[in-house]
Amino acid sequence: MTSLIQKYNIPGPRYTSYPTVPYWNENDFTTELYLDSLTRSFIESNVKEGISLYIHLPFCESLCTFCACHKRITKNHSHEEGYIQAIAREWQMYLEHFKKHTGETVNIKEIHLGGGTPTFFSPENLQLMMNSLLKDVRVADDHEFSFEGHPNNTTREHLQSLYDVGFRRVSFGVQDYDARVQKAIHRIQPFENVEKVHIAAREIGYTSISHDLIFGLPFQTIDSVRNTIEQTCGLAPDRLAFYSYAHVPWIKGNGQRGFDDQDLPSAELKRELYELGKDLFAQNGYIEVGMDHFARTNDGLCQAMHNNTLHRNFMGYTTTTTQLMIGLGVSAISDSWYGFAQNEKNLDAYLQRVNNGEWPLMRGHLLTQEDLIIRRHILNLMCRLHTGWRDESMQFTALNDTLSRLTEMQNDGLLHIDDNSLTITELGRPFVRNVCMAFDLRMLAKQPEAQLFSMTI
Known part of the structure; x- marks a missing residue:
């Protein structure tokens, strides 16, 4: 495995979309064309399957130095009401657009607060925001509403308020329990805080609780990660995310320079940390789902994998x-399937x-027929x-060239190709x-001049 890591540990996208954002063709993008694609997708899918909403809530009281998200660091909570009002206004623009062009009532299937x-945000303001979003829509009986909770400031009132408006899934950002690691990433968060909020979520009735862990953080060791995982499994969350730390200081600037590069685990140790986690999760009854995710067999994520209904979008894996x-919100990305659009950052x-009263879109991409196949x-x-x-x-012009690029991976036992399909092996x-990068025709056509992505391993 070590030799394979050395061979294939190169910068690469995480593929929450295709094309990936750096390869969007912004020259052909217009708000009008994107709205046309939005209408087309709404007509095709609203009644049949409903739509998803992602709401980006950008404020943080302090900076975590591992974070590559779009955020505003502030302790001023007076920002809450104005931002919620903007979310409501933006959503109203979408509702009016769909009403004008289709006459249909919006059918909400999924909402995620990230x-x-x-x-x-206060429990009262979160509930106020949700009530305004759900006022003039239909909510599917089998909807899934989820949110990301910071264990240090998520209160029982937060959990209850969101439960009362339909939330049943919550993910808590744990990252790591080691004191030295927490200091380096500026995320001081004792186990007791996580335990308290986890138990409260169970008592209130949340049916899917996830804990997010990260491997590859500064100063992590085999023993420290083992300890974090053992404490995590002791609380028995329904699912786990075990993310590879994406070290991209050239994109996010000084926000990810709270430590020196030599403090990070080597690629080989980083892979050992992942294999350790994978083994410990399996011992505790978790099944690996897709990339970076693990779930108990009775959790919806695991069931979706077995039913071949697992999906991936800008929110990550979803059932x-x-x-x-x-x-909705600053920097949020919308996906009509036929096009992407990102709000002002x-x-x-x-x-x-x-x-x-303007659409707040700053850039986007309209997918070609080839893009759709590759996607x-x-x-x-x-x-x-x-x-x-x-x-x-599912065929495209460059298919044979794509398969040729995968020959070496097949020889290394990472995948198997037959006449009509490709399967990634357990080793792969x-x-x-x-x-996926072998299929990425846009990246292959224009190799980046500078490093755009984190390392794949």
Whole structure:
């Protein structure tokens, strides 16, 4: 395994979309064309499967130095009400658009609150925001509402307020319990805080609790990660995310320079940490799902994998497959399936445009027919570790060249190719991003001049 890591540990995307954001063709993008794609997707999918909403809540009281998300660091909670009002105005623009062009009532299947720190907002303001979003829509009976909770500031009131408006899944950002690691990443968070909020969520009735851990952080060792995982498994969350730390200080600037590069585990140790986690999770009854995720057999994520209904989008892995996902809030990305659009990344610019009644979109990409085919292949690989091209609709001009690029990986035992399909082996699971890169025609056509992505291992 060590030699394979040395061979394939290269920068690569995480493929929450295809094309990935750096390869969007922004020159052909217009708000009008994107809205046309949005209408098309809504007509095709709203009644049949519903739509997903992602709401980006960007505020954090302090900076975690491992974070690469779009956030605003502040202790001023007076920002809450104005931001919630902007979210409501932006959502109203979408509702009016769909009403005008289709006459249909919006059918909500999935909502996720991400950040930033969603629990920066008071329970009252979160409930106020949700009530305004759900006022003029239909909510599917089998909906899934989830949010990210910071264990240090998520209160029982937060959990109860969101439960009362339909939330049943929460993910707590744990990262690591080692004191030295926590100091380096500026995330001082004792086990007792996590235990308290986890137990409260159980008592209130949340049916899916997830803990997010990260491997590859500064000063992590085999023993420290083992201790973190053992404490985590002792609380028996329903699912776990075990993310590879994405060290991208060249993108996020000084925010990820709270430690020196030599404090990070080597690629070999980082892989050992992952294998340790994988073994310990299996011993505690967790099944590996897709990339970076583990779940108990009775959790929806594991069931979706077995039912071949696992889906992946900008929110990560999800049990609900919706063609249309709308992102609300600063920097949020929307996905009509036929196109992507990202909101203003600057908070003040976002607020100004929304409050002026403008669509706050700053850039996007309209997918070509070839993009759509490649997207389906990459989605299959990321969710099922398998894809095929027997059907003519899954064939594209450069297919043979793509398969040729995968010959060496097949010789290394990472995948198997037959006449009409490709399957990633158990040995190849850690290298799924590398396999997807062989399909990434846009990146292959324009190799980056500078490093854009974190390392794949």
